[in-house]
Amino acid sequence: MGPSRARSHQGPPEPLHESKFSGSKKRKGGANDSRGSKRKKDLPTAPAAKKSKSKFQDSKPAPKAAKAKKSATPKPSKEVENAKKSLFEDSEEDEVIDDKLELESDDDDEVEKAQKLGDDFLAGGDSDSEIYDSDDENAPRPVFSDDEDESDAEEKLTAANIAGLSRKLDMQKAIEEAEAAAELAESQMQTNIAEDKPRILGDAGAEDGATAMAPPDITLLRTRIADTIRVLEDFKNLHEDGRSRAEYTAQLIKDVCEYYGYSPFMAEKLYQLFSPAEAFSFFEANEKQRPLVIRTNTLKTARRELAQALINRGVTLEPVGKWSKVGLQVFESSVPLGATPEYLAGHYILQAASSFLPVMALAPQLNERILDMAAAPGGKTTYISALMKNTGCVFANDPSRDRARGLIGNIHRLGVKNTVVCNYDAREFPKVIGGFDRVLLDAPCSGTGVISKDPSVKTNKDEKDFMVLPHLQKQLLLCAIDSVDHASKTGGYIVYSTCSVTVEENEGVVDYALRKRPNVKLVETGLTFGTPGFTSFRGKKFDEKLKWTRRFYPHMYNVDGFFVAKFKKVGPTPQAKATPSEVNATDGGGEAAGGGGEAGDGDESEFRGF
Amino acid sequence: MRPLTDQETSRLFEKLASYMGRNITHLIDRPDDPHVFRLQRDRVYYVRESIAKLATSVARDKLLSVGTCLGKFTKKTGKFKLHITALDHIAPHAKYKVWVKSNGEMPYLYGNHVVKAHVGRMSEDTPEHQGVLVYAMNDTPLGFGVTARSTAEVRRLDPTAITVFRQADAGEYLREEDTLF
Numbered sequence: 001m002g003p004s005r006a007r008s009h010q011g012p013p014e015p016l017h018e019s020k021f022s023g024s025k026k027r028k029g030g031a032n033d034s035r036g037s038k039r040k041k042d043l044p045t046a047p048a049a050k051k052s053k054s055k056f057q058d059s060k061p062a063p064k065a066a067k068a069k070k071s072a073t074p075k076p077s078k079e080v081e082n083a084k085k086s087l088f089e090d091s092e093e094d095e096v097i098d099d100k101l102e103l104e105s106d107d108d109d110e111v112e113k114a115q116k117l118g119d120d121f122l123a124g125g126d127s128d129s130e131i132y133d134s135d136d137e138n139a140p141r142p143v144f145s146d147d148e149d150e151s152d153a154e155e156k157l158t159a160a161n162i163a164g165l166s167r168k169l170d171m172q173k174a175i176e177e178a179e180a181a182a183e184l185a186e187s188q189m190q191t192n193i194a195e196d197k198p199r200i201l202g203d204a205g206a207e208d209g210a211t212a213m214a215p216p217d218i219t220l221l222r223t224r225i226a227d228t229i230r231v232l233e234d235f236k237n238l239h240e241d242g243r244s245r246a247e248y249t250a251q252l253i254k255d256v257c258e259y260y261g262y263s264p265f266m267a268e269k270l271y272q273l274f275s276p277a278e279a280f281s282f283f284e285a286n287e288k289q290r291p292l293v294i295r296t297n298t299l300k301t302a303r304r305e306l307a308q309a310l311i312n313r314g315v316t317l318e319p320v321g322k323w324s325k326v327g328l329q330v331f332e333s334s335v336p337l338g339a340t341p342e343y344l345a346g347h348y349i350l351q352a353a354s355s356f357l358p359v360m361a362l363a364p365q366l367n368e369r370i371l372d373m374a375a376a377p378g379g380k381t382t383y384i385s386a387l388m389k390n391t392g393c394v395f396a397n398d399p400s401r402d403r404a405r406g407l408i409g410n411i412h413r414l415g416v417k418n419t420v421v422c423n424y425d426a427r428e429f430p431k432v433i434g435g436f437d438r439v440l441l442d443a444p445c446s447g448t449g450v451i452s453k454d455p456s457v458k459t460n461k462d463e464k465d466f467m468v469l470p471h472l473q474k475q476l477l478l479c480a481i482d483s484v485d486h487a488s489k490t491g492g493y494i495v496y497s498t499c500s501v502t503v504e505e506n507e508g509v510v511d512y513a514l515r516k517r518p519n520v521k522l523v524e525t526g527l528t529f530g531t532p533g534f535t536s537f538r539g540k541k542f543d544e545k546l547k548w549t550r551r552f553y554p555h556m557y558n559v560d561g562f563f564v565a566k567f568k569k570v571g572p573t574p575q576a577k578a579t580p581s582e583v584n585a586t587d588g589g590g591e592a593a594g595g596g597g598e599a600g601d602g603d604e605s606e607f608r609g610f
Numbered sequence: 611m612r613p614l615t616d617q618e619t620s621r622l623f624e625k626l627a628s629y630m631g632r633n634i635t636h637l638i639d640r641p642d643d644p645h646v647f648r649l650q651r652d653r654v655y656y657v658r659e660s661i662a663k664l665a666t667s668v669a670r671d672k673l674l675s676v677g678t679c680l681g682k683f684t685k686k687t688g689k690f691k692l693h694i695t696a697l698d699h700i701a702p703h704a705k706y707k708v709w710v711k712s713n714g715e716m717p718y719l720y721g722n723h724v725v726k727a728h729v730g731r732m733s734e735d736t737p738e739h740q741g742v743l744v745y746a747m748n749d750t751p752l753g754f755g756v757t758a759r760s761t762a763e764v765r766r767l768d769p770t771a772i773t774v775f776r777q778a779d780a781g782e783y784l785r786e787e788d789t790l791f
Contacts, residue, residue, distance in 0.1 A: 309748075338784075339781075339784060341715050341716070341719060341746060341750065341752065341780070342750075344719055344752075344780035344781055344783055344784070345746075345750045345751065345752065345780055347750075369664070393660070393661045393664055395664075401674070404674050405787065405788070405791045406787070408674060408675045408679075408791040409783055409787055409790070409791055411675070412678065412679060412695040412698075412783075412791075413780075413783045415698045417657070417658070417677055417678050417698070418658065418661060418677075419675070419676070419677070420661060420664060420665045420668060420673070420675075420676045420677075421673075421674040421675040421676070422668045422672050422673055422674060423672045423673075423674050424668075424672055432667060432668060432669075432672075433664070433667040433668070
């Protein structure tokens with residue numbers, strides 16, 4: 001596994017870059033990498049100049065290699081000679097190479113060749129060292145690796161070889177310029193490479209049986225996942241003849257199950273949400289911990305003061321991002337953060353960055369009356385109260401009496417004075433008390449967004465869960481809508497959120513509510529980042545406005561997977577519809593509803609019995 | 611949920627007054643923002659009047675908390691026990707205060723009494739057996755207790771002698787989470 005993401009930044013954009021996939025793929029790709037380093041070591045001790053040369057070859061980015069292959073493209077004159085040379089080698093390889101293993105040994109031969117060839121080979125002769133890596137590598141990174149090369153060369157600078165080196169650098173520069181020009185064309189041309197097809201799928205069913213017997217080889221599995229994804233990303237050109245996309249997908253899902261430990265059902269469900277490469281980074285991100293984040297309690301202190309106090313206690317932290325004025329991301333702490341005097345005095349609360357988002361979307365105003373339908377353990381409730389500066393009134397409901405204990409504790413510790421804590425099944429709500437200015441529904445969910453927190457989700461959910469949970473969520477959302485006062489001067493808003501990424505629990509529920517309650521409409525969440533929700537998914541069409549909902553993914557923003565939708569209620573609910581009879585009719589169990597979105601602290605168990 | 615009886619009220623006020631003295635009027639008499647005391651089960655809550663009215667729509671067995679919990683009446687003797695949760699309302703109006711040094715913070719938050727060596731500062735002329743608020747040196751309230759000696763006597767104590775008996779401290783949010791709420 002890669003390093004924990006706990007230290008990497010949270011929040012917006014850091015857009016998802018292709019280099020991420022290629023980077024991680026390379027890291028774990030094993031074969032390619034180790035090959036590179038092995039070569040370095042294998043080299044006999046040579047004069048300094050030569051050594052640096054060979055390093056060159058290793059770290060040079062793929063584009064050159066790719067370019068070298070195209071005989072058809074018009075090329076800058078300087079390079080032609082080299083290109084021809086490498087072209088020649090390539091065709092040689094075409095005959096020989098079919099498999100990766102062979103390829104490796106071939107490469108080693110080439111190193112020796114390269115050494116003999118001397119300086120001018122260097123220019124274009126970086127040969128095939130990286131060619132078998134994904135094409136993703138081309139675009140984003142040349143600058144980076146070039147920098148490395150240069151410094152490498154300069155290190156070895158001595159009086160003896162200065163002339164040669166500077167000539168080399170000049171040459172290299174020229175080539176790079178040419179490269180940059182040709183790069184764009186290349187990315188299209190590259191698709192012509194015929195010999196680049198990885199062989200991934202086994203021959204037939206027989207081989208499958210054989211592999212099932214053998215213990216899984218992790219590195220191999222990883223390489224195969226990476227390769228399959230590469231094929232799926234560019235299926236037209238990279239697939240083997242006679243193999244369908246479905247076969248590759250099936251293989252990929254099987255590998256993912258084996259490698260990450262998902263049940264096939266969950267793996268497929270999550271895979272469907274993304275493009276293959278994105279799905280891969282999603283699975284990867286689920287293996288890593290999210291950063292520890294604390295929220296400043298603005299009722300008692302200011303972020304600057306809190307940060308100073310904690311720094312004095314030996315905590316390393318920094319603001320969570322521009323999007324939040326109260327969040328602090330903790331990198332390192334020499335004291336337990338859940339027991340410092342500042343914590344006990346209620347100056348902050350441990351709260352995942354993702355659960356700031358629904359409250360920010362809710363945007364509570366002073367003196368409003370607000371309902372939090374599934375409040376425990378109170379991170380969101382206390383945030384609402386803090387934003388309201390303890391004015392107005394917040395009804396914090398939670399169906400579980402046990403979890404409500406923590407909620408009450410947090411409310412008192414943080415000095416929140418405007419709450420009423422109650423213990424209803426949230427579906428009873430407009431009957432208990434209605435007419436709220438805003439309602440926050442952080443619905444109980446499958447927790448597919450917080451797999452890093454609770455890996456049991458990988459296996460313990462099945463098809464039934466994804467029918468029962470959305471059903472409950474739909475009931476809750478209708479109740480939430482009915483509890484709001486549409487005539488409220490300042491509000492009339494409902495925020496629906498889950499810590500799940502599946503479409504059934506999010507867009508499906510929102511779309512259902514829009515159909516059942518014509519008196520609400522979707523509005524923008526007001527969040528500055530996040531991906532728009534799906535407006536259609538696997539043949540299902542949702543309302544156009546669903547583009548205003550927001551999805552958050554662990555691999556994109558390094559927050560928990562999350563979904564936020566914001567409604568505005570524009571008219572009264574027609575009397576006939578006031579009781580959600582349409583869902584009640586099919587309601588199977590009367591279990592407690594609204595267990596709180598903080599899945600991962602055990603609330604799923606409550607709903608498993610459906 | 612109901613208002614307090616006269617007897618309950620006097621017991622509650624007696625307790626509060628031991629920490630706040632005459633400042634107790636700041637809690638009771640707030641014309642601009644009327645607050646009320648309410649009893650729910652055996653707990654006493656202090657809450658804005660408007661919120662108390664809204665809370666009446668919640669059934670008694672479903673109502674877990676409203677506003678701020680000040681403490682509870684004990685079952686057997688009916689005495690009032692002040693909880694740490696009341697700290698937020700008492701601290702701004704405290705009459706006598708004790709500040710503990712930073713090396714004394716953690717021992718106090720772990721439930722120990724305050725010893726002389728940890729006292730950084732103390733209100734002048736605090737009498738013996740007087741309810742006091744305990745603060746950290748940066749004025750963060752940590753809890754409350756009762757003095758063992760008057761200020762004058764404390765000066766003559768040896769460093770390990772107990773100066774303030776602990777009654778409630780913020781560490782109870784962790785230690786007593788199961789029984790406190």
